[in-house]
Amino acid sequence: MQIRIVAGSNAAIYKQIADQINRAVAAGDLEVGQMLPSVRQLARELVINPNTVAKAYADLVQAGIVETQAGRGFFVAKRRQVYTKTERMRRLDESIQSLINHSFSLGFSTEEVLDRVRELFAKALRGVPESTS
Amino acid sequence: MQIRIVAGSNAAIYKQIADQINRAVAAGDLEVGQMLPSVRQLARELVINPNTVAKAYADLVQAGIVETQAGRGFFVAKRRQVYTKTERMRRLDESIQSLINHSFSLGFSTEEVLDRVRELFAKALRGVPESTS
DNA sequence: TTACTGTATTACGCGGTGTAGTACAGACGG
DNA sequence: CCGTCTGTACTACACCGCGTAATACAGTAA
Numbered sequence: 001m002q003i004r005i006v007a008g009s010n011a012a013i014y015k016q017i018a019d020q021i022n023r024a025v026a027a028g029d030l031e032v033g034q035m036l037p038s039v040r041q042l043a044r045e046l047v048i049n050p051n052t053v054a055k056a057y058a059d060l061v062q063a064g065i066v067e068t069q070a071g072r073g074f075f076v077a078k079r080r081q082v083y084t085k086t087e088r089m090r091r092l093d094e095s096i097q098s099l100i101n102h103s104f105s106l107g108f109s110t111e112e113v114l115d116r117v118r119e120l121f122a123k124a125l126r127g128v129p130e131s132t133s
Numbered sequence: 134m135q136i137r138i139v140a141g142s143n144a145a146i147y148k149q150i151a152d153q154i155n156r157a158v159a160a161g162d163l164e165v166g167q168m169l170p171s172v173r174q175l176a177r178e179l180v181i182n183p184n185t186v187a188k189a190y191a192d193l194v195q196a197g198i199v200e201t202q203a204g205r206g207f208f209v210a211k212r213r214q215v216y217t218k219t220e221r222m223r224r225l226d227e228s229i230q231s232l233i234n235h236s237f238s239l240g241f242s243t244e245e246v247l248d249r250v251r252e253l254f255a256k257a258l259r260g261v262p263e264s265t266s
Numbered sequence: 267t268t269a270c271t272g273t274a275t276t277a278c279g280c281g282g283t284g285t286a287g288t289a290c291a292g293a294c295g296g
Numbered sequence: 297c298c299g300t301c302t303g304t305a306c307t308a309c310a311c312c313g314c315g316t317a318a319t320a321c322a323g324t325a326a
Contacts, residue, residue, distance in 0.1 A: 012314075012315060012316090013315080013316080014315075014316090019234050022234060022237050022238050023233075023234070023237060025237075026237040038270080038271060038272085039271080039272065040270085040271080040272095048316080048317095049315095049316055049317050049318080050272095050317095051315095051316070051317065051318085052315075052316060052317085054272075054273080055315085055316090057272090060238075063238040063239075065238060068272070068273095069271090069272085069323095069324085070271080070272050070273075070322080070323050070324080071270085071271045071272060071273095071322075071323035071324035071325080072270095072271060072272080072323085072324060072325090073270095073271060073272080074271095074272085079240060081240075083239075088239055088240075091235065091239055092235070092236065092239055092241055092246070092249060093249070093253065095231065095232045095235040095236070096232065096246075096249060096250050096253050097253065097257075098228065098231070098232075099228045099229065099231075099232050099250070100156075100253060100254060100257050101152050101155055101156070102224065102225070102228040103225065103228070104155050104156060104158075104159040104257075105155050105196040105198060106196075106216070106221055106224055106225055107212060107214075107221075108225055110251070110254040110255075110258070113225070113229075113250070113254070114247060114250060114251060114254075116225060116226070116229060117229050117232070117233075117246070117247060117250060118243070118247060120226065120229050120230065120233060121233060121243040121246070121247075122243075124230075124233050124237075125243070145282080145283060145284085146283085146284075147283080147284085171301080171302060171303085172302080172303070173301090173302080173303095181284085181285090182284065182285050182286070184284080184285075184286080185283090185284065185285080187303080187304085188283090188284090190303095201303070201304095202292090202293090202302090202303085203291075203292050203293085203302080203303050203304070204291070204292030204293040204294085204301085204302050204303060204304095205292080205293060205294090205301095205302060205303080206293095206301095206302060206303075207303085
């Protein structure tokens, strides 16, 4: 697992890390039960503070993507439902509404956006790293 | 044109205003050339500071959605291209990548997301107000 | 015991948000 | 011309959350 962070990005470092792992899991590049690089090791590699990595991992735990065993490390978790059905839907809608607002102000049509969404989803599942949010 | 702001929202007030006008224009509820409520008047209505409304309007000008005529007011602008083609695309992709990240961590499939995007786009174009970003 | 692991606390800089006040300038109707 | 509406431009301030960092504490296992 190779994590890359972009210095001049508007995206926070911890978010870049979390996003890349999130996508790696979704794409199957990281398997259930597999151990993630340790907080300190990854921090050394990226030359950042261990807490920054810890925060990224904490977010992933919160999302149910990874699990932690104190003193042992972080591991890719089995998919489980973290939120209620309505909460899950509410959060998806929130993200979509944001996309809609941006699309409108950029002057894109529904179809243009849908096509591009389809395209980028496919690319993400083929394992291409990307960080934005 | 009726603007509603939600107090306990994580979205900034100026953003809620901008989003609602953005959508109203996209949905055709506000026509080209139509005058927006004045900064001071809308501020009085919503019981907020005029500067907050001005900031929302400034964002819309920046996005090319409305135009301003000093001393007269803000008016819905004719659609025009603000960004270069690549920059426009870059911004769209950025929003979509964000959606993809959220969708993955929520465990939604590509198809589920696409369906929902289609649905919410349709709803937005029917003129239902919404604020998120 | 040693050397790994994660955890918790605290602190600090920065920027976004919102408010407030004040002043200036263009538009327009009487 | 005057009054009153419009937007514009500053400055200042308080607040708060984000992002990062430094440091110390605690669990795990060879």
